[in-house]
Each structure stands twice: as C-alpha cells, then as structure tokens.
Amino acid sequence: MSFSVAPPSANVPSTNQPSSFVLLTIKANKLKDRDVFSKSDPICVVHELMGRTTTNEQWIERGRTEMIKNCLNPEFAQKIRLAYFFEERQFLRIELYDVDNSSQKLEQQDFLGCAEIELAEIVSSGGLTRKLTGMHGDCGTVTVSADEDDAGGAKEILQLRLRGEKLDKKDFFGKSDPFLNFYRRLDSGDRQLAHRTEVIKKTLNPEWKPFEISLQNLCGGDKSRQFQIECFDYDNDGGHDFIGSCQTTVEDVAMGRVYSLPLINEKKRVKKGSKYKDSGILHFISAHVVRQETFLDFISGGTQLDFAVAIDFTASNGQVHQPNSLHYFAPNQTNQYEVALRSVLEICQHYNSSKKFDAYGFGAKVRPSSAVSPVFNLNTTEQSPTVLGVGGVMAAYRAALQKVDLYGPTNFAPVIKEAAKRSARIGSTGARYQILLIITDGVISDMANTKRAIIEASGLPLSIIIVGVGNDAFESMDELDSDDRLLSHQGWTAQRDIVQFVPLRNFLSPTNAMQGKEADHAMAMLAKEVLAEVPLQLTSYMKSRSFKPRPPNDPWPRDPEPTPEQLAAAEGAHYPPQNQYPQNGGYGAPLPPPHQPIYPNPNQPYPQYPQNPSPYPPQSYQPYPPQNGQGYGPPGSFSPQTQHFHATPPTRQPPYPPTTQHDVLVQSAPSAPPVDMNDVNPYVQLGSQNPPYPSAGFQNDFSNISLR
Known part of the structure; x- marks a missing residue:
C-alpha cells in the first residue's frame, strides 16, 4: 500500500516572485504651460524606489509614455508595466515634463511637476488622483489607475x-x-x-x-x-x-x-x-x-482586508522602564514591537478604505483590576477594540504600557478565537477577508488550545501572522507554521494553511540598531517575509468557497475613508503627556509609586508570572497549569477555570455555517461588529448534537454561537 509524504525541501521554487504584473494608465489635468507660442508638449516618466530591502535605495526609471503635443490635459495611451508585490511598499514617482527637444535626457526638458504614490494605493483604489508638486503655484493633477496584465498566461x-x-x-x-x-x-x-x-x-x-x-x-x-x-x-x-x-x-x-x-x-x-x-x-x-481568479481580481472587485493586531504584554518582555525591555522606548529609536507593527500595518492599511484596525493586548493586568486579562482592547478605556490608522495603533500601544502591569501567561488561543468570531461574522460573500497579526516574545503557554483554535479557524476568511521579537528560540512556532503539511492535532487536520511565523531577529543588524535606515530596512525585510503568502491564502479560501470576484465596474461598495484630520487626531488621542518624568526622557521613564517594578535588578531574569505585592495571600497562590484555556482567573485562592473547544475536520462542515448578509449587497461591505459569544451556536444549524472533537472532556467554547 502506498502513501504520500511532504515533498523534499531542497530546490523549492523561489517565493521572490511578484504577486502579479500591472499596467499603469496615466492622465493629467491643468498642467502648467511652459511654452511661449504654444501649449506644453507633455510626457510622463515613472520611477520606482528600489533597494529598500538592501539599504541601497535609488530611483529607477520604469517607463515613459508617448509625448502629446500642445496639450495641458493629456491622456496617455502608452501603459507602464510594473511588477506588483503585495508584501512590499512600492514607492512610485510620477514626473511630467514639457518636451522641448529630441534629447532623451530629462534634465534638458522643462519640468512640469511630480507626485509620489504607493503602488498599493493605486491597485486598491481603482484609480488615484494626486496634486502635482515641485514648482511654485498650482501644477495641476495626475490620475493613475492600474489593471492587471493578463499577458503571458498570468491568469x-x-x-x-x-x-x-x-x-x-x-x-x-x-x-x-x-x-x-x-x-x-x-x-x-x-x-x-x-x-x-x-x-x-x-x-x-x-x-x-x-x-x-x-x-x-x-x-x-x-x-x-x-x-x-x-x-x-x-x-x-x-x-x-x-x-x-x-x-x-x-x-x-x-x-x-x-x-x-x-x-x-x-x-x-x-x-x-x-x-x-x-x-x-x-x-x-x-x-x-x-x-484562475487572482488576488488583484478580488481587490479590483472591492474585496476589503480587515486587520487585527495582538501584542504580548507578558512579564517576560522585561520591565518597561528598563533599556533591555522589549517594550522600552528610547529617544529617537524604535523598539521591536513598533518595527513589527509598522512593517505590516503600513502595507495593509491601503487594502481597507476605512483605515480601521482592531487592536488587542494579552497577558497583562489592566489597572485598576488585579485580574489577568487574556484579551483586552489596546485602547483600554474604549468599549470597542477599533483604532483608526497606523498612527492610532502606535499611540494606543504606547498609552497601554502606562495602564497595564505585565504578567502572563502567553496564551494565543483567546486572541485567535476573538479573531475567529469576527471572521465568522464577515459572512459568506467574499466581500471581506481578515488578517490577524500576533507579536510575541516567548514560548506559547497553551499550545494544544492554540492548535485547536487554528484548526477550527482554518475554514474561515482568516490568515494569521506571528512575529517573534527578542532572542527566544521559538522552536514551537514551527509546529504552527505548517508549510510542508497541514497542521493537525489529535487526529484533526486544518482545512488550509493559514499561519505564517517569522522571527524579527533574522532581519536586524548585528548591533540590533533600530533607528533611521536600519529600522526601515528591518521593516521592509520583515514585511516581505510575513506577507508573501497572504495573496495565495486569500485566493485559496475564495476558491474553496466558490466565491467569484465582483467585476471592477461593479465592485463591492467601499467603506468611507477618514479625513487626514481624523487620522491625525487618532494618532495623538491616546498618548500620555510627554516628558512626565523628564529625568528619563518621556516614555522611557520609571512608573510612578504605586506601580514601582518588583524586580529592580535589570540583570535578573524576568519570570513569566511575577508575584505582585499581592492582594492575594502567598500561601493561596496556585500557578497556572502549563496549557490552560482562555477562561482562567487571577492567581488567588481559587483554581483556574479551563474551557476547551473543538476543531473541525476538513471532511465535515466547518463550525461557522454560511451567513446571508443582504445588507452587503444593497449598502456597503460590512465592518465586523463586536460579537457576543453567548449569542452564537454553530452546531445548532449543523443538525448534530455531537461536537466534532471526539476526545472526552472537551467542551466547545463556541457552543453558544448562533449565526443568522
């Protein structure tokens, strides 16, 4: 009897290939007239910033349009072909010149203006108009749209x-x-x-x-x-x-x-x-x-990507005010959590017109509570985890460090379940797809529950990106990032591979420098590694559900876009007062007296579960079991409560039945609203009283969910 195994890893095809190729169509409006006796004869030149992953940045010309004589509102017929990488920030500089002679040298022509645009902004918007700059006064505008190049069997x-x-x-x-x-x-x-x-x-x-x-x-x-x-x-x-x-x-x-x-x-x-x-x-x-339907087919059809982030606030990160802490903020430097956040979010923001992110923390006590929060909203004071813009996420992260006590354990399952609940509410239309970014510094405490959570979520419109910060070995993460074979646990197998893990240290300089070009380089390299699989994961999910992209001329309605003023306000909304402790320079300051650190020696190893000056008597302290569920309580005189849940084999119907969301068709692509777990029960509609997990003692966390 024959059976199959994973393919050998040697000579695996390179992943450094573009997601697709696109053709840029360019037109301009109200250009300056640089000619004396006639109108300008404009030509458009496109440059791309190359070398961001090698720290050797330079602008490379990618193509020129034809020249149009005597025209201040040109529509160029010549397309500019570019390789498109979802996982990279591709900066373009669109330059317009008035051609005065036959020379190919641009410096010998009259400059009319330029605009810098990211390629992701163009492909995700269906067309983008920017003001031209570089000269005094009004230089006019340039409009750029992108269509996927179907030549050469690309589709x-x-x-x-x-x-x-x-x-x-x-x-x-x-x-x-x-x-x-x-x-x-x-x-x-x-x-x-x-x-x-x-x-x-x-x-x-x-x-x-x-x-x-x-x-x-x-x-x-x-x-x-x-x-x-x-x-x-x-x-x-x-x-x-x-x-x-x-x-x-x-x-x-x-x-x-x-x-x-x-x-x-x-x-x-x-x-x-x-x-x-x-x-x-x-x-x-x-x-x-x-x-085949491609990633850009779905993006052009209006499919929006929803993003959530979850940040590790366990004590193993080190005391926030100490320079060796992974959460430490030094003047003019970026810590590793910020590098991981920016590297992913600055790319992903262009694929959701609302610029909203769900932001969570885990493994900490949120003051004034003395209980450990398995999952909490990063903005800590709000009822919703939603934060506006990348700047809003960064501001909420910094503010949260002033409002929480690092603790433990490092449990992923609660965060993954939270993302799974929201993915389940996205609906069965193909209008939205969710990506969860988890940033952590250490070993997972609930590996068994995490595997179950991933397996159960593998049938949902969800991808999970895990970035490891610090110097931990992260051996257990390879079990979750199952590139060679689908993740399995206790006889149950994921429907598809939805996890990508990368340690940040692979992209840091030998000195771990995290400022200026070094930080930019690390962000570019990390994003390229962790986001490369997302287009395939999205299209594989859509294909498994037989979802077709909407036509570009009839896309899913886009969420309203925030104004620049709203984004700026969100970025400053959560910051604590600067230089509250000027002796240590702003955010790197020690905490005020009732929250002084327990372990003042920076060379002392940080325990995963520190014993706070306790409201709980030491003799009643009960340590966490090595793999507990999400329903644990604070250390005290009572035992942790463990809640197990079940995964679904690929041969059975997934635990999240299809939902009909007619509002999607007549209004706008729905944002994922908060979900009350007490309202949902996926197994009610399956017609079965038996949960899919056969092992005795498991009790499904989703037993109260009802999707309508």
Whole structure:
C-alpha cells in the first residue's frame, strides 16, 4: 500500500516572485504651460524606489509614455508595466515634463511637476488622483489607475493528474519513493523549478494527487514552449536518485495530443544501448488549462482586508522602564514591537478604505483590576477594540504600557478565537477577508488550545501572522507554521494553511540598531517575509468557497475613508503627556509609586508570572497549569477555570455555517461588529448534537454561537 509524504525541501521554487504584473494608465489635468507660442508638449516618466530591502535605495526609471503635443490635459495611451508585490511598499514617482527637444535626457526638458504614490494605493483604489508638486503655484493633477496584465498566461493555470507505471527500482527492497519536478526552460538556456509533487512511498506505480501550475511559472505563458518533467526516488539524506525525464508542451497535453510519455535516463540508455527501452511511463490522466481568479481580481472587485493586531504584554518582555525591555522606548529609536507593527500595518492599511484596525493586548493586568486579562482592547478605556490608522495603533500601544502591569501567561488561543468570531461574522460573500497579526516574545503557554483554535479557524476568511521579537528560540512556532503539511492535532487536520511565523531577529543588524535606515530596512525585510503568502491564502479560501470576484465596474461598495484630520487626531488621542518624568526622557521613564517594578535588578531574569505585592495571600497562590484555556482567573485562592473547544475536520462542515448578509449587497461591505459569544451556536444549524472533537472532556467554547 502506498502513501504520500511532504515533498523534499531542497530546490523549492523561489517565493521572490511578484504577486502579479500591472499596467499603469496615466492622465493629467491643468498642467502648467511652459511654452511661449504654444501649449506644453507633455510626457510622463515613472520611477520606482528600489533597494529598500538592501539599504541601497535609488530611483529607477520604469517607463515613459508617448509625448502629446500642445496639450495641458493629456491622456496617455502608452501603459507602464510594473511588477506588483503585495508584501512590499512600492514607492512610485510620477514626473511630467514639457518636451522641448529630441534629447532623451530629462534634465534638458522643462519640468512640469511630480507626485509620489504607493503602488498599493493605486491597485486598491481603482484609480488615484494626486496634486502635482515641485514648482511654485498650482501644477495641476495626475490620475493613475492600474489593471492587471493578463499577458503571458498570468491568469491561466494547468490542472494535472498524473500516474507512473513500471518505474525503475531504486531502493534496497525493490521499491521506490517517487516524486516529480517540473522545470521551466529559460531563454538563457537555464531552467527554473516550477512545481514539485508530493512523494509516494514504496511503489513503482504511483498516482499523484491532482495539482495546478501557473502557465507563467511553467512556460512563461507560451503554450508551445517545452517544459521538462523529472522523476526522482526520494532519499532522506537529500541524495535523491534520478529515475528518468521527459519533455512536452502545455499545448500537447491540454489538447490531448499526448497521453503518456516514456521516462528516459540518458546514462542508462548510453550504457545499455539498444537493450534500453525506458525507466517507466508517465501517464497524463487529465490535463486542462483554466483561468484562475487572482488576488488583484478580488481587490479590483472591492474585496476589503480587515486587520487585527495582538501584542504580548507578558512579564517576560522585561520591565518597561528598563533599556533591555522589549517594550522600552528610547529617544529617537524604535523598539521591536513598533518595527513589527509598522512593517505590516503600513502595507495593509491601503487594502481597507476605512483605515480601521482592531487592536488587542494579552497577558497583562489592566489597572485598576488585579485580574489577568487574556484579551483586552489596546485602547483600554474604549468599549470597542477599533483604532483608526497606523498612527492610532502606535499611540494606543504606547498609552497601554502606562495602564497595564505585565504578567502572563502567553496564551494565543483567546486572541485567535476573538479573531475567529469576527471572521465568522464577515459572512459568506467574499466581500471581506481578515488578517490577524500576533507579536510575541516567548514560548506559547497553551499550545494544544492554540492548535485547536487554528484548526477550527482554518475554514474561515482568516490568515494569521506571528512575529517573534527578542532572542527566544521559538522552536514551537514551527509546529504552527505548517508549510510542508497541514497542521493537525489529535487526529484533526486544518482545512488550509493559514499561519505564517517569522522571527524579527533574522532581519536586524548585528548591533540590533533600530533607528533611521536600519529600522526601515528591518521593516521592509520583515514585511516581505510575513506577507508573501497572504495573496495565495486569500485566493485559496475564495476558491474553496466558490466565491467569484465582483467585476471592477461593479465592485463591492467601499467603506468611507477618514479625513487626514481624523487620522491625525487618532494618532495623538491616546498618548500620555510627554516628558512626565523628564529625568528619563518621556516614555522611557520609571512608573510612578504605586506601580514601582518588583524586580529592580535589570540583570535578573524576568519570570513569566511575577508575584505582585499581592492582594492575594502567598500561601493561596496556585500557578497556572502549563496549557490552560482562555477562561482562567487571577492567581488567588481559587483554581483556574479551563474551557476547551473543538476543531473541525476538513471532511465535515466547518463550525461557522454560511451567513446571508443582504445588507452587503444593497449598502456597503460590512465592518465586523463586536460579537457576543453567548449569542452564537454553530452546531445548532449543523443538525448534530455531537461536537466534532471526539476526545472526552472537551467542551466547545463556541457552543453558544448562533449565526443568522
């Protein structure tokens, strides 16, 4: 009996590929007239800021439009093609010139004005108008829109189902562990790995799972260009044994001209001569070329991305007023939490027109309460966790440090469940998708509950990004970031991979410098790593639910955009008074007397659960169990309350039944409102009295949810 395992990690295709390619359409209005006897002859030049991830920044010209004679309101026909990366901040400078001579040098032409725009702003808005600057007076405006470039098979995929027959024996006991590599042939003569199948163990007649390959990756969109397939026998030491190879084209397999191909081992053919026939046969059970919906299809159709952040306020971060604390604010420097927040949010903000974020903290006591809050609103005084703008999140974070006592434990499950509740209320329309960013410094205390929470949320419109700060080893995080295989726990498997984990230290300089260009570089590198999988996660979810993007000319209605004044007010709303303790310089100051730190020695290790000068007698203190649920209380004379919940196998209906939200169709894409867990029960509509988790003793946290 054969079975499959994860593919070998060697030679995995590079993820440093653009999410898509876009074509910019540009027009200008009310340009300055720089000519004396006629109107200006404008041309538009687009530059992109490159090198942000290498600290060697420079503006590179990406293209020019045609010149239009005697026109102050030009509409340029020439498109500018750009690679689009969702995970990067791509700064563009749009420059307009009045052409006075045949020279290609821009400095010899008359400058008319420029505007700097992020590419994400353009693709997420359907078109953006900015005032031109750089000269005295009114320079006019420039309008830029972006359409996805469908040339070169960018939106086409090849769906394949393959099996092998009578493959060569490579293992000692007369079997092989075969897998396939697909290679694209480049114009340079080199080749590039485009896809790898899973490994089928102990068989000479394997049948691989159906899979898809982008035509852009496989053949550059040219269906008549040959690609190569190589078959290997998998070895644990990485020295995979070559079985044989074949070549074909997308055109041949998709049109049914080729049903099977011999796998040829050239060395064996030369050695055996005419006695050699082949090393097995590769059969094409099915092959179809289909058009796929892309990330930009959904964004152009008005799909909004909702973002939530959760910040670790456990005591292992160190005392806030000490320079070695991960939460410490030094003058003119950025701490690691701020780097992680800005790196993700400054990119994500462009994909939600409301610029609103749900912001949480966990693992702290929010004054004046002496109880530990498993999840609390970062703005601490508000009924809603919603904060306006990136500046609002940063302000709420700094203010929260003045209002909480760091404590513990490091429990992820409550935060993930909170995000799952909101994702469940987004509805089954494809109008919204949620991303949760968790920033933490240490080992998860509730790994079992966290796995269950992720598995249960894997059927929701949700992606989870975890950033590790500090110098912890973070070995357990690899269990959650299941790139090679889907996350499983106690016999239950996630429906899809929704978690991405990255430690921030991978992108810091040897000195951990966190100011100026060093901080910008760290943010650019971190964002590129943690956000790269989001487009695929979104499209895989939409595909699993058969959601189609709305047409660009009839998109989902956008949420109202805040004014610059509202964003500025949000950024300053939560800040405590500056320089309250001038001896230490503002936010890096010690806390006032009833909140003096318990461990004044900065070299002393910080416990996960510090014993505050207690309202609770020491003899009644009961430590937290190593993996408790979200319903624990403060340390005291009573035991923690543990609440378990259940995950859903991919073969069953997910715990969140589809909801109908007609208001989405007639009004606007709904924001995720606060959810009362006492109002919801997903299993009521499933027609089953039995929860999906079979293990005795589990009690579903979502048992009171009712989605309508």
